[in-house]
Amino acid sequence: MATTSKQYKAIGDDIWKSRTEKINAELFALTYGALVVQLIQDYEDYAEVNKQLEKMGYNIGTRLIEDFLARSALGRCADFREVGEVVAKVGFKSFLNITPTVTHSQPQPSGSRPPSQANPTGSSFILTLDENPLAEFVELPEEALEGGLWFSNVLCGVLRGALEMVQMQVQAEFLSDVLKGDESTQIQVRLLKYLEEEVPVGDD
């Protein structure tokens, strides 16, 4: 396990160094900030803003996954634990140059159980973000704190969209955010179910 997780780190580093187009971090942070503020003005409701951010993220995720797969050339993950490792060490690294710490909630006994049983629905992992490029300059006003704004909620959407495209239905949500005065920024990703291997031909 240790070696593979090191390998993922190397893959993530490599993609970030040699195969990612970079943009100015400030431009990125300011653009996202402006977007969130505009949404707040338009909707005047923080719950709705969270929802819209998640939706936007979902749309980004469904597209971004192709870029991720094309550049990383990784195969399918054997279990949800591996998904967590890859998301943190390759996904977050290659797109945001950060590597969140992964905490798995259901440590599975080592051994070779068939994949279907090694993936009980409801397994989850928590990503702890030590830094967050989206929130570089952000201080949330009182009103937003009370309203329950998750400033970086777009990330949850990205995770949900990207994983759905590789046949995993997940629920992603923020547990805590340093912007709200919490000690750390944590996103929980919970596996709801595996979707059917290929979508049946039909109604589109």
Place this chain on the structure above:
Amino acid sequence: MAIFSLWVINKAGGLVYQRNFADGLAQLTSNEHLVLAGTLHGIHAITSRLSPIGASSGAQVIEGESFKMTIFLTATGTKFVLFTSLHETTTDSVLQRVYEAYADAVMKNPFHTPEMPIRSEGFDSRITALIGTGQS
């Protein structure tokens, strides 16, 4: 050593992109291409269930007397199919780079609707740069 043609097949088995690069295969109408792509999608689904040793990602190469087709299935269910001569050696790397071009020029375009036919000059020119002269 030649690359004849490229298909991109969406999750549902619809042909969303087709382009010829060299003569050597029968000239087909776009309708015939659509039917064949749908058929291949079905065959592929069958082959992915035939494996005697459990899970399989399905057929990867189908060879004929004068050509072979290499099927590259992505984890999202999109298929890239490359028609080449029998001894073409660059197939795998070409497919990988076609996928990258697809991710860049197609999926990142906010105005492209996923699963719909690809009409993108950017993708066309990336493919041209990758594979060479395109005809029609």
